[in-house]
Amino acid sequence: MSLSDMHVHTYFSSDSDAFPEGQIERAIELGMRHIAITDHQDHDLPPGGRTFLLGETGDTDAYVSAIHSLQDQYRGKIEVLVGVELGLQPHLGPMLDAYAASHPFDFIIGSTHRFEGRDTEEQELYEGRADEESARRYFETEFENLRATQAYDVVGHLDFVLRDLPSRNENFRYETHADVLDAMLLYVIEQGKGIECNTATLYRGYGQPGPDTSIIRRYRELGGEIITFGSDAHRVQRLGMAFDEAKQIVQDCGFRHYCIYRNRRPVFLPL
Ligand SMILES: [Zn+2]
Numbered sequence: 001m002s003l004s005d006m007h008v009h010t011y012f013s014s015d016s017d018a019f020p021e022g023q024i025e026r027a028i029e030l031g032m033r034h035i036a037i038t039d040h041q042d043h044d045l046p047p048g049g050r051t052f053l054l055g056e057t058g059d060t061d062a063y064v065s066a067i068h069s070l071q072d073q074y075r076g077k078i079e080v081l082v083g084v085e086l087g088l089q090p091h092l093g094p095m096l097d098a099y100a101a102s103h104p105f106d107f108i109i110g111s112t113h114r115f116e117g118r119d120t121e122e123q124e125l126y127e128g129r130a131d132e133e134s135a136r137r138y139f140e141t142e143f144e145n146l147r148a149t150q151a152y153d154v155v156g157h158l159d160f161v162l163r164d165l166p167s168r169n170e171n172f173r174y175e176t177h178a179d180v181l182d183a184m185l186l187y188v189i190e191q192g193k194g195i196e197c198n199t200a201t202l203y204r205g206y207g208q209p210g211p212d213t214s215i216i217r218r219y220r221e222l223g224g225e226i227i228t229f230g231s232d233a234h235r236v237q238r239l240g241m242a243f244d245e246a247k248q249i250v251q252d253c254g255f256r257h258y259c260i261y262r263n264r265r266p267v268f269l270p271l
Pocket residue numbers: 085111113156157
C-alpha cells in the first residue's frame with residue numbers, strides 16, 4: 001500500500017492539463033487508499049502570473065461539485081478528498097477565512113508563492129542582495145501569512161523560495177534562519193496545523209523534499225506530529241513520485257504516523 005497523495009493538481013489549475021480521472025486512476029494503480037485533489041486558488045494576483053488558477057472569477061462551486069461526483073464514481077476503490085491550495089498573502093487573511101468557510105473542503109494547503117509583491121520565480125527579487133537575505137524575507141512573509149488567516153491545514157512546501165533562489169537550496173542551513181523558522185514551526189504546532197512533505201524538489205533533483213529534511217526534523221523535535229505527503233503532480237506521471245524516499249526521510253526524522261484530512265480534520269495513519 002502506498003502513502004496517500006495529498007497534493008495533486010488537475011486541469012482546474014491553469015498550469016495543469018491533467019484530467020482528474022487520470023490522477024485518481026494512477027493513484028489506484030499505485031495502491032493508494034486516498035487522494036486529495038488540491039487545485040490552485042490564488043486571489044489578488046497581477047495578470048499573467050504563473051499560478052492563477054480557479055481564479056478571481058473561477059467557479060469554486062463547479063470545482064467542488066466535480067470532485068464530489070468523482071468521489072461517488074470511485075467510492076469503494078479509493079477515497080477522493082476535496083482540497084485546495086490557497087495562495088497566501090498577508091493582506092488576504094479575512095477574505096481567505098471567508099472563502100474557506102463558504103466551501104466544503106476536506107483539506108487546505110496554505111502556500112506562499114509570493115513575497116515583496118512578486119512571484120518567487122521572478123529573478124528581480126534576488127538581485128542586489130545575498131540569497132540568505134532573500135530567504136529570510138520569504139520566511140518572514142510566510143510566517144506573517146500564517147498568522148493572518150486560519151484558512152489552511154498544512155503549510156505547503158514551507159521553503160518554496162529555495163526552488164528559485166540563484167543558489168537554489170545549496171547554501172541553505174537551518175541555523176542561519178533558526179529564529180524565524182523555530183517561531184514559525186512552534187506557531188504551526190500551537191495552532192493545531194501541520195506541514196507537508198512535498199516531493200517535487202526530490203524528483204526535480206534538488207536532493208531534498210520541500211521543506212528541507214532539517215526543517216522536518218526540527219518540526220518533529222519541537223513537538224510537531226501532523227505531516228502529509230504530496231507529490232504536487234501537475235501531470236499524471238508525477239503522482240506519488242519519490243514517495244518511498246520521502247517516507248524514509250520522514251521516518252528518519254522520528255515520525256511514526258502521517259496524516260490525511262477529512263472535513264478539515266487530520267486522520268493519523270501508520271507510516
Ligand atoms: Zn505550490
